[in-house]
Amino acid sequence: MRGKAAFRRGLVWLRNDLRVHDNTALHRAAASCAEFAVIFIACPKTWQDQDEGEPLVAFRMACLRELQESLAQRNIPLYFLELGEFGQVPAAMRQVVEKLGVDVLFANAEYPLNEQRRDGAVRDALKEIEVPVEYCTDRTLVPPGSVTTASGEAYKVFTPFKRAFISQFGGDSYQPLPAPRKRSGDEEWPAWLEVEGSHNLVQTIPGRLRGYKLDVDKRGTVLGWQPGEKAAARRLKAFSGIIDGYEDERDYPAIDGTSRLSPYLNSGAISVRQCAHMALDYNNDRWSGGSDGIACWLGELIWREFYTHLVVAYPRLCRHQPFKPETEGVAWSGDELAFRRWSLGETGVPIVDAAMRQLEQTGWMHNRLRMVVASFLTKNLLIDWRQGERYFMNKLVDADFASNNGGWQWAASTGTDAAPYFRVFNPYSQSKKFDRDGDFIRRYVPELQSVRGDEIHCPPRMSDYPPPICDVKETRKRAIEAFADLK
Ligand SMILES: Cc1cc2nc3c(=O)[nH]c(=O)nc-3n(C[C@H](O)[C@H](O)[C@H](O)COP(=O)(O)OP(=O)(O)OC[C@H]3O[C@@H](n4cnc5c(N)ncnc54)[C@H](O)[C@@H]3O)c2cc1C
Known part of the structure; x- marks a missing residue:
């Protein structure tokens, strides 16, 4: 591996993509770097400014703790850095990259305006030290901006967007990517670093995050939601057993007729590809036709795509x-x-x-x-x-x-x-x-x-x-x- 790798040392910056399976950035690093580590950067001030409330942040941090265990089992180091605001990230990231001797950064793209600006500034900061940054498509099935009208404009209405999405990308298989393999454990990564303007950068060990803004109850859940990738996979599996009835049951709040996967999709404990893959697999690879319940549910995943495409096409929404x-x-x-x-x-x-x-x-x-x-x-x-x-x-x-x-x-x-x-x-x-x-x-x-x-x-x-x-x-x-x- 060492001889063939395109990069010597990589860093994967995880944000709202807190899983090891089917994670494009993680997969890219595993495939192209001789060694790699993972970093998570908390920005509580910006989160607060963006109205991200306690339930969301607590669930995110609880998912991070679960992820920390999965990474540790694979001997992949996870660094945790707390800053205040997005604006501090580029300079801090540059220091981290220099101090760790990293020669490439991978992350999965995020689309609201502030996140795009932060990511652009990180790319610029690392360009100065000639470290490339690769932002991967992962949060959506297809890159925002890739479903357009014949004249290249963004769709403003859902139904033609959906039609175009299916005709352009409906044949794709959305095969989920495997989790990175266990590393040998003999890579040398420092236990901690000094980063100006922040608490120390910590290479976390299982349990280290315990207590960090974790609003979990005795069962480890946040408002009843079990965090993490395993819980998300269980939920997807359970939902696959009732998906055929989705169209008939989804409008009745007294019935548990929907997947309740949204917290997992948004923190990234599950990917939209994994969801689409399950549904398509059960529907003989068809986006429309076949089971009404499955086709209807796939349509909801397209609504999610539609709204993400819109915030990129019309930044004023942000x-x-x-x-x-x-x-x-x-x-x-x-x-x-x-x-x-x-x-x-x-x-x-x-x-x-x-x-x-x-x-x-x-x-x-x-x-x-x-x-x-x-x-x-x-x-x-x-x-x-x-x-x-x-x-x-x-x-x-x-x-x-x-x-x-x-x-x-x-x-x-x-x-x-x-x-x-x-x-x-x-x-x-x-x-x-x-x-x-x-x-x-x-x-x-x-x-x-x-x-x-x-x-x-x-x-x-x-x-x-x-x-x-x-x-x-x-x-x-x-x-x-x-x-x-x-x-
Ligand atoms: C006023 C309003 C605010 C909303 N705010 C959010 C929000 O902050 N976060 C969020 O994920 N969804 C939001 N939705 C969309 C939708 O209500 C939730 O996605 C859905 O209720 C989540 O439950 P579920 O996972 O069981 O969905 P399911 O019915 O099982 O659908 C599967 C997935 O498809 C996506 N989806 C379903 N419906 C929609 C939709 N209308 N728009 C976009 N994606 C959809 C979600 O990712 C969902 O998890 C909002 C809808 C309204 C009307």
């Missing part, structure tokens, strides 16, 4: 701007009290309250309910979608800038492929349709435990449950007028 500039003129209500009642799950609209309490208690919310509560906030309460987007980033264990921004702009009718502004979800009809017997509501709103029949969706006056915060018909009219005024 600057808190609406995709449709005219919607900047919506006269949002700015009602802080209403926002607070929404976030606490005390709106008096049972399905909305149950959903918001699910988010608080589990760091996750069912997709149907994300649409319902986002519509309720932005249309019925006429509160700026950016407040909801930010709140979700803070509370979700699966927070992902692209999907969250896409979901919020869709619901608020400010985005590319958004719901038309006159389509306002009626939370009571949604509740009756998707939680008919009220099982989900009762699970999260104990005050309504004893309410039976249809009243669960719109309960009578009660001493311990608030009356509805608004009249959904009147507020729907107000929202439509607010948007119509823009024309």
Whole structure:
């Protein structure tokens, strides 16, 4: 190996790709370097500035701890560096590279604007010392920007994007890459280094991260989510047993009908290729046709691609701007009290309250309910979608800038492929349709435990449950007028 390797010493910079299997950057290093180590850089100040909340950060760190064990078993050193902000990374990385004597850096590309700028600055800093940097496609199935219209433009609407994606890339096999093999263990890497402006760079040993911002409970879970690659693989396997029923069951929050893989996909404990591979394998390599459940689920993975492609094609999405500039003129209500009642799950609209309490208690919310509560906030309460987007980033264990921004702009009718502004979800009809017997509501709103029949969706006056915060018909009219005024 040593004689044939293209590089003597490599460094793999892991971020939200915390796994050893099917990790492109790790695989590239294993294939092309005689020796390599891994580094993780925590930037808590930037994470906070980007509204990445405790559930997300705790889950990420817990996944890192799991990964540390897998790397140690393979004799691959993991360095851990804590800085404050992304802006400090280029200079610190240059020092690390020089001190470790590394001659190439690999990482998997990240796409929001701040991450792209950070990565560009790292590339420039290492160029000065002639160390190449390779950013690999890994977070998405295909590189953002590679699915375009005939005239080379980015798609703004999902369905033609999906069609083009399938016709361009549907034949690809998405074979997951193997994990790097166990190293001999006789490579010499320093135990720690001094890095200006940071705590020491530590070559971690199993257990070393224990206690670092880990908000895990006794079972080692974060809000009930078992971290790490093994847990992700188990979940994918379990879901493969029910995937055929996905299309029929995915809209009912009381049923465990979706994969719940989003926290793992976003921290990178599983790759989207591994997910696609499982589904395609079960569907005779077909993206459409075959099992309706599988085709529908594959379609959701394409939504994820679509939103990631959009943030790259339209960087203004990363600057808190609406995709449709005219919607900047919506006269949002700015009602802080209403926002607070929404976030606490005390709106008096049972399905909305149950959903918001699910988010608080589990760091996750069912997709149907994300649409319902986002519509309720932005249309019925006429509160700026950016407040909801930010709140979700803070509370979700699966927070992902692209999907969250896409979901919020869709619901608020400010985005590319958004719901038309006159389509306002009626939370009571949604509740009756998707939680008919009220099982989900009762699970999260104990005050309504004893309410039976249809009243669960719109309960009578009660001493311990608030009356509805608004009249959904009147507020729907107000929202439509607010948007119509823009024309
Ligand atoms: C307002 C709003 C905010 C959202 N915020 C996020 C977020 O921060 N992070 C996030 O991962 N998803 C977000 N979504 C999308 C979706 O709700 C979640 O991906 C889904 O609920 C995760 O559950 P699951 O893993 O069981 O999904 P499944 O139904 O099993 O789908 C499999 C995977 O496909 C992807 N996916 C599914 N639906 C969507 C979608 N509509 N958009 C993009 N990708 C999708 C996810 O990666 C998901 O894990 C948001 C949706 C809305 C309406």
